């Protein structure tokens with residue numbers, strides 16, 4: 001799978017090629033834009049306008065990075081936060097209200113030292129929060145509001161951001177058995193969007209949306225109550241838009257970006273300090289699994305993993321079942337990951353888990369069992385070469401699976417473990433969402449990489465449309481998904 005380069009990955013990893021491509025498309029684009037502008041702007045002096053635009057674009061570090069944020073009616077975003085007591089975290093009854101505080105980061109965790117075995121360094125204030133994964137759309141929006149290349153002139157924008165809290169919204173209706181009700185706000189949103197002048201420019205293909213829920217929650221394929229989710233992403237308008245979500249799908253216009261963790265640094269030093277702490281952490285356990293058993297899924301991957309962990313003296317199992325261990329408290333979770341060399345990350349209800357990112361954050365090397373859990377998902381954020389930062393134990397048939405995990409992990413030479421851990425520690429800034437009020441100087445965080453990724457994709461689509469090619473071709477990797485999600489070829 002690593003040997004299958006795609007256009008995206010190639011351009012992503014080869015800066016020279018990328019910049020060359022940007023330069024060429026920029027030159028091409030400048031010609032087009034100026035031509036267009038002289039037609040559309042009926043100013044008395046077209047030449048002057050063309051000239052000044054040219055000049056501005058040549059010196060403007062925001063060129064090709066401008067984003068326009070749609071000013072949506074409140075019912076698509078703020079209304080949901082104002083009515084947070086209707087929003088639940090899932091099947092339990094706790095409401096979302098505490099988690100919307102601090103711009104979606106949640107309640108601050110103050111003065112905690114995260115109980116390093118050998119050190120007692122207090123983490124700085126305003127860096128750790130009890131962040132709820134579903135709030136990613138709010139965190140992202142708040143961060144977007146402080147993005148340095150916003151424009152109110154949508155004709156200058158390379159991308160149009162639609163700040164609808166679609167995950168929080170759909171969560172109100174996922175368990176509702178009336179499908180019309182389940183789908184209604186998605187319909188309303190696209191109805192609002194297509195009436196805006198911004199839609200017509202690229203039929204929504206330059207629009208993007210962010211979700212703190214997995215994309216399957218919006219991909220109900222049939223109007224049948226036996227199927228899960230809303231059908232928002234199958235609406236023709238929505239299909240032209242891109243969605244960034246904590247878990248992607250096999251469709252071309254869904255892109256996975258990291259789940260939020262509880263660490264939200266506001267300066268580079270917060271990151272360095274944390275990396276330093278986890279680098280020198282003493283780790284008592286070889287591996288850990290944190291998660292809840294699923295009695296109904298005894299034969300599942302997760303069931304087997306729990307059996308393995310319970311049967312090993314070097315594994316620490318944290319049972320996250322309701323009322324057993326409080327896994328919502330990031331202090332409890334971080335403590336375990338910091339104290340383990342590896343963490344087991346089997347697919348659960350869906351392919352991905354937030355736990356992957358908690359593990360990376362703690363310098364704990366993830367062990368994957370299915371490529372859909374990370375390798376095929378977070379391609380803007382995680383290294384292409386998976387052996388550098390993770391262990392892969394493929395499982396094709398759970399029933400016949402009899403790998404001794406402990407033996408596999410004990411068999412990895414110490415120097416390889418250290419190299420992998422160092423790679424994981426280097427990933428920390430890339431998978432955290434910095435405090436929305438700040439931007440790290442020396443690091444690109446998960447937000448920066450996501451935005452860079454989506455701008456690049458939209459640019460590819462724009463190029464395809466300009467050249468009369470099918471815009472949905474060229475920015476997806478069909479093979480890759482066949483490979484991954486059919487459960488066949490890996």
Ligand SMILES: *[C@@H]1O[C@H](CO)[C@@H](O)[C@H](O)[C@H]1NC(C)=O
Nearest residue numbers: 110111112122123124125126
């Ligand atoms: C964090 O803030 C509290 C006051 O809220 C203060 O007492 C404490 O010293 C601060 N901790 C650090 C590490 O700065």
Ligand SMILES: *[C@@H]1O[C@H](CO)[C@@H](O)[C@H](O)[C@H]1NC(C)=O
Nearest residue numbers: 067147148149150151152153
């Ligand atoms: C866009 O317009 C709003 C409202 O007039 C203003 O507050 C904001 O600063 C403007 N943003 C930019 C990037 O010019």
Ligand SMILES: *[C@@H]1O[C@H](CO)[C@@H](O)[C@H](O)[C@H]1NC(C)=O
Nearest residue numbers: 176177178179180181182184
């Ligand atoms: C579902 O809800 C819609 C809108 O509230 C309503 O018109 C319709 O009758 C409902 N359908 C069923 C089967 O209850």
Ligand SMILES: *[C@@H]1O[C@H](CO)[C@@H](O)[C@H](O)[C@H]1NC(C)=O
Nearest residue numbers: 202203204205236237240471
């Ligand atoms: C989606 O985009 C295509 C162009 O790529 C356009 O022909 C089509 O009308 C768009 N669909 C909607 C619903 O706007």
Ligand SMILES: *[C@@H]1O[C@H](CO)[C@@H](O)[C@H](O)[C@H]1NC(C)=O
Nearest residue numbers: 002003385386387388389419
């Ligand atoms: C991937 O990383 C491993 C470990 O660093 C290395 O041995 C291997 O050569 C790399 N593979 C590729 C294709 O770069």
